Amino acid sequence: GAGVSQSPSNKVTEKGKDVELRCDPISGHTALYWYRQRLGQGLEFLIYFQGNSAPDKSGLPSDRFSAERTGESVSTLTIQRTQQEDSAVYLCASSFGRAGDEQFFGPGTRLTVL
Amino acid sequence: AQSVTQLDSQVPVFEEAPVELRCNYSSSVSVYLFWYVQYPNQGLQLLLKYLSGSTLVKGINGFEAEFNKSQTSFHLRKPSVHISDTAEYFCAVLSGGYQKVTFGTGTKLQVIP
Numbered sequence: 001g002a003g004v005s006q007s008p009s010n011k012v013t014e015k016g017k018d019v020e021l022r023c024d025p026i027s028g029h030t031a032l033y034w035y036r037q038r039l040g041q042g043l044e045f046l047i048y049f050q051g052n053s054a055p056d057k058s059g060l061p062s063d064r065f066s067a068e069r070t071g072e073s074v075s076t077l078t079i080q081r082t083q084q085e086d087s088a089v090y091l092c093a094s095s096f097g098r099a100g101d102e103q104f105f106g107p108g109t110r111l112t113v114l
Numbered sequence: 115a116q117s118v119t120q121l122d123s124q125v126p127v128f129e130e131a132p133v134e135l136r137c138n139y140s141s142s143v144s145v146y147l148f149w150y151v152q153y154p155n156q157g158l159q160l161l162l163k164y165l166s167g168s169t170l171v172k173g174i175n176g177f178e179a180e181f182n183k184s185q186t187s188f189h190l191r192k193p194s195v196h197i198s199d200t201a202e203y204f205c206a207v208l209s210g211g212y213q214k215v216t217f218g219t220g221t222k223l224q225v226i227p
Contacts, residue, residue, distance in 0.1 A: 042218060045217070048214045
């Protein structure tokens with residue numbers, strides 16, 4: 001079956017604009033994660049959805065960042081009033097949500113804020 | 115709290131030489147441990163994982179890792195590397211009571227022909 005997909009693959013925006021990034025998880029995966037990967041750096045956790053539970057937003061860097069997920073399907077990550085330091089690759093991953101389950105990663109969205 | 119430390123940000127190694135990528139974790143309870151690999155311009159994929167049982171775990175592409183509870187380590191090894199192993203490797207931990215995995219900062223393995 002299809003893997004995790006993300007769109008757009010690349011996004012260039014101007015400072016101050018809002019952007020919306022989309023993630024389509026693997027069908028049947030109850031857990032969905034968003035990470036940020038800045039150039040030359042590791043994975044930075046942003047937010048975690050598990051089924052119908054309240055999301056774990058502990059990694060969101062500021063209130064300009066928000067994410068939604070409808071049920072166990074698509075998720076959108078929104079960044080308002082983008083800043084240059086938001087430039088990074090945003091990765092989405094999904095899993096069956098059981099402890100020890102492998103996370104399957106999407107190809108990422110490369111965001112460039114000018 | 116759970117955390118992961120990958121002390122080596124870059125590891126250059128000649129082709130066909132052995133390699134060890136170090137990973138240390140911090141947790142006071144039982145853990146699950148993972149290694150993920152990110153090839154150039156590709157997404158991350160699972161290399162291997164330790165959940166329980168044998169402390170020596172074998173993964174894809176000839177890699178293996180050993181869980182050492184006393185040293186809180188999960189080092190990744192390969193006896194003979196190939197050019198195609200050039201990639202970034204991420205160690206990750208999930209502790210009991212936590213819902214999300216914590217990733218290390220990654221180690222770039224550069225295989226020199």
